[in-house]
Amino acid sequence: MSDPAATSADEPIRVSDHDLDDLAATLERLVRTTEAQGRMLERLKAEGSDTHPAGDDAEDHGPQQEDNEPQGEPDPVREAAGDPGPASVFILALDNQAYGVELHALTAWVNHLLLPVYGREITTSRPWCHQWHEHPEAVARLHALWLAWQQFTDVEAGLAGPSVWHRDHLDPTWLQLRAPDGPFAACTTSPNRPHHRLLPTPAPEPTELELAA
Numbered sequence: 001m002s003d004p005a006a007t008s009a010d011e012p013i014r015v016s017d018h019d020l021d022d023l024a025a026t027l028e029r030l031v032r033t034t035e036a037q038g039r040m041l042e043r044l045k046a047e048g049s050d051t052h053p054a055g056d057d058a059e060d061h062g063p064q065q066e067d068n069e070p071q072g073e074p075d076p077v078r079e080a081a082g083d084p085g086p087a088s089v090f091i092l093a094l095d096n097q098a099y100g101v102e103l104h105a106l107t108a109w110v111n112h113l114l115l116p117v118y119g120r121e122i123t124t125s126r127p128w129c130h131q132w133h134e135h136p137e138a139v140a141r142l143h144a145l146w147l148a149w150q151q152f153t154d155v156e157a158g159l160a161g162p163s164v165w166h167r168d169h170l171d172p173t174w175l176q177l178r179a180p181d182g183p184f185a186a187c188t189t190s191p192n193r194p195h196h197r198l199l200p201t202p203a204p205e206p207t208e209l210e211l212a213a
Contacts, residue, residue, distance in 0.1 A: 030108060030109055030112060030113055089147060090140070090143075090144075091103070091106070091139060091140060091143040092136065092139070092140055102143070103133060103139065106139075106142060106143050106146050107133065109146050109149070110132070110142060110146075114142075114145075118170065118174065121191070122188055122189065122190060122191045123189065123190075124180065124189040124190075125180050126178045127178060127180070127182070127184040127185060127187055127188055127189045128178060128184055128187065128188055129183075129184045129187035129188055129196050130188065130194060130196070131187075131196045132184070134196070134198065135183045135184070135198065137183040138177060138183050138184070141173050141176060141177055142173070142177070144169075144173070145169055145170065145173045148165055148168075148169040149165055149169070151165075152164050152165035152169070153165065183199065185199060186198075186199050
């Protein structure tokens with residue numbers, strides 16, 4: 001006669017359903033989306049720059065960059081053509097088209113990874129706004145957090161990379177964004193009462209030219 005305890009021990013453990021359908025698969029999709037958005041941004045920036053036909057001057061520029069070279073490396077052809085490339089990775093510094101592409105990728109990361117894992121409950125001391133993309137400060141902070149996530153979750157960041165991201169980037173960003181007096185102070189403080197309002201910002205000081213006029 002078989003031992004009931006041994007039989008139950010051999011049975012597979014049933015894992016209860018989780019809000020995250022499959023975090024590993026979601027993370028993989030986000031990585032692929034991030035890479036695709038990066039390639040799209042590169043194409044948009046390349047299309048916006050002036051193209052120069054290859055001719056006798058091509059010999060002065062040296063060999064052309066091969067397709068398998070990293071896109072992040074300096075391009076001598078671009079530098080010789082007078083195009084320094086993007087001036088900043090800061091999302092608020094991008095033009096309208098590049099901003100839209102970057103915001104689309106950022107939104108996917110926020111909705112499918114950041115909020116399901118780190119969202120926590122909405123309260124008066126921890127407000128949130130589902131229309132965060134209309135708050136420039138929120139967009140800037142979340143985009144910086146996303147850029148840091150891409151860097152510190154890469155294998156080249158080492159085993160301590162994710163820990164550094166949590167300590168130095170996620171925690172301070174979350175404290176600022178969801179503070180009672182943060183950018184969402186006038187927005188949702190209860191999940192049952194969605195609300196969105198932009199807070200007024202201080203008027204800029206007039207310049208000397210404006211004062212003289």
